[in-house]
Amino acid sequence: TVLLSLDVFGFSVSRSALDVTGSPRTHVPVCSGGVPASFPARTIKSVCWEKFARYFEVELKEVKLSEGYYVMDPEKAVEMVDENTICVAAILGSTLNGEFEDVKLLNDLLVLKNKETGWDTPIHVDAASGGFIAPFLYPELEWDFRLPLVKSINVSGHKYGLVYEGIGWVVWRTKEDLPEELIFHVNYLGVDQPTFTLNFSKGSSQVVAQYYQLIRLGHKGYRNVMENCRENTIVLREGLEKTEKFNIVSKDEGVPLVAFSLKDSSSHTEFEISDMLRRYGWIVPAYTMPPNAQHITVLRVVIREDFSRTLAERLVIDIEKVMRELDKLPSRVVHKISLGEEKSEANGDKLRVTVKKSDMEMPREIINGWKKLVSDRKKTNGIC
Structure with missing residues (x-):
């Protein structure tokens, strides 16, 4: 499992460090090295990052989003870096619209700033959603350990790793990037066992399941699964575009999902669509964007392995039914x-x-x- 996981992230196996934990908790050991002071470049609030910042008294700096640009701007992120910055975090797969942040540009800009200032600010890639997508759908995309400043990567096995909920992986570039003072050694199980997670007793079923999936599917199998997800995403997106009622907010390159909003929300809202879709058995969340873009409301459909082309076509039909039902209702008149x-x-x-x-x-x-x-x-x- 370790060998296969590291191979996915474009790195030599010989000098790595790896941990298995619940995905949201991976950020704590990743970012706790040294003396934490500031931590810029989060664009989307996630409770795991806020917990980390509060528990370890770290100043969490966030790059604000803007309408039409829903990921971190690398230039703004690098401007926020100072001598106390412990790392810059980039997201490979936005929660809002599935878009990949430009880790390559962030790396290049940060290399220049480090040379100018003499600092050594690294990058952590939060690839919880995209870590099992980019290697198979976009192998030429540079986001991983091919970039010199990427020191650690976390990815969720229970998302597109195709395993049960609760397993996450965190990989460091080298053992030196995981501070020794964070590692505890215990021998009460008969042998020396290093540990540095916040988890306590936990079953190994999820690790075994991940091992099974990696062995059974391999690179070719994962690539086939991800390509199928992408194809079904295209079917859903094109179906929504044909209705001429929605703007597509998600991007072609990213997590296989479709995020969309109404072109005209003067009569009905995305929240009404979400509510009425429940009658047809669909749970499609509607939510507002973060500050600076919070007037934008979107609906999001995440395409999983078991979401077939037939389901995609059926969802489009049900959305059209909902729109016709809403059109028959009294409008929100001013x-x-x-x-x-x-x-x-x-x-x-x-x-x-x-x-x-x-x-x-x-x-x-x-x-x-x-x-x-x-x-x-x-x-x-x-x-x-």
């Missing part, structure tokens, strides 16, 4: 009520009051709105 064009005696301004109410809201709320409207009118010019 009522503009003009209370006269006469000028106010007080200040000579035209008086126009706009009340925004949904036709689907409770009648009591509508009545209260009208009462407030009349009350405000009385206070303004004394006319009922």
Whole structure:
């Protein structure tokens, strides 16, 4: 398992260090070396990173997203690096839209900054989602140990590693990149056993399952699985595009998923679509983007190994049904009520009051709105 895993990440086996743990916890041993002070370049808030920063009193610096650009900007990330930075983290497979961050550009920019400053700031790649995708679908993409500043990589075996939930892998470039002071040695099991995880007693079934999958499928098998996922992603994306109702937010190169938003959300929202799809047996999350892009709402469908072409076509059909049902419902109307064009005696301004109410809201709320409207009118010019 160790040999195969390291081969996937483009690295020689001879001088490596590897650990097996639950995927979210891999960030703690990875980033705990040295004296933590600042840790820039997170673009998407994840509770595992926030826990690490709080437990180890690390300043977590985040590169803000912007509309249309939902991954880390390497130039902005490098600008945030200072002499106390312990590492820069890049995501291979955004939670929001599956996009791969440009680890190669980040590495090149950071190499220049390290030369200018004399610092030695490394890179950690959070490949939880993309670590078992990029090696098979995009083998020429440089994101792993082929880049000199990439010192550690974590990947989830329970995502596209095709194993049960709860297994994650973290690989260091060399043993020297894993500080010795973080390793504890115990011999109460009869032999010396080094350990540096935060996990305690845990079964080995997940490790065995990962070993079985790697042996059974091999490179060719994993490549076939990932290519099939990509093909079904294309089927779903093209089906949604044909409806002419959605903008595709996800990218062609990345995790096999489709993230999309409504072209026109004035009548209905992505949350309504998500809710109504449950009636057809689909759990499709709707969520807003992080700050600076939080006015954007998207739906996301992750294509797994067992998500067939037939299911992709069926999902498109069910989404079209939902859209037709929503079109039959009353729209979210904005009522503009003009209370006269006469000028106010007080200040000579035209008086126009706009009340925004949904036709689907409770009648009591509508009545209260009208009462407030009349009350405000009385206070303004004394006319009922």
